[in-house]
Amino acid sequence: GATVAFTYVKAQEDKDAKDTLEMLKKDKTSDAKDPMAVPADLGFDKNSKQVVDDIVKDYSRIDILVNNAAEQYESSVEVIDEERLLRVFRTNILSSSLLPATKGAIVAFTRGLSLQLVNKGIRVNGVAPGPIWTPLIPASFDKEETAQFGNDVPMKKADHPIEVAPCYVFLACNVCSSYITGQVLHLMAAS
Incomplete structure (x- = not known):
């Protein structure tokens, strides 16, 4: 049997x-410890860390993590207020691993925005x-990191802006991509 700990939003859940x-x-089951309900707003990094610390303190470890903290409001991007948008983003995105979460958020935002704007004749796409x-x-990395930049993808090289520019032109061209919206072109050197 599994010992279960879960979070909830106090006063809401x-x-x-x-x-x-x-x-x-x-x-x-008899071999499991008592379950734990932890009130926490996971939209704040310090709360997420505190939950992990509390669970590890009581149960000694975490074997399985289900990242299902979420918040949603039915509202168009045109009318949602910034405070609510930031709250949703904080809970749904920042409470998980940051870099992959932000990249995934961009893809999801592109798709969601495309659905809201398609009736206005606006196509929304992205390039990754x-x-x-x-x-x-070279301004951000040291010499060794700069020398290795791009070696971690299967083609063993980084692209240059001129190699990516045609993708933006393609997506902007009504003749080529008039039926494409809500998509992200992934130019990842065979990744």
């Missing part, structure tokens, strides 16, 4: 948390270029 905790206690040589590379 109290009843659900109580019901879930009772169900888990009832179904707990992978490693690209720009002035930021």
Whole structure:
């Protein structure tokens, strides 16, 4: 049997948390520890870290993590207020691993925005270029990192902006891509 700990938003999910905790206690096997319900707003990094610390303190380890913290409001991008948008982003994106989460958020945002704007004749697409040589590379990395830049993709090289530019032109061209919206072109050197 598994020992289960879960989070909930206090004052919003109290009843659900109580019901879930009772169900888990009832179904707990003899080799499992008592389940734990932890009130926490995971939209804040310090709360996420505190939850992990509390669970490890009580259970000594975490074997399986289910990242299902989410928040959603039915609202068009045109009318959603910034505070609510930031709250949704904080809970749904920043509470998970940051770099992959931000990249995934861009893809999801592109798709969602395309659905909201397609009736206005606006196509929304994206380009995920992978490693690209720009002035930021030597300015941001040391000499060794700069020399290795791009070697971690199967083609063993970074692209140059001129190699990626045609993708943007393609997506902007009504003749070539009038039926394409909500898509992200992944130019990842065979990744």
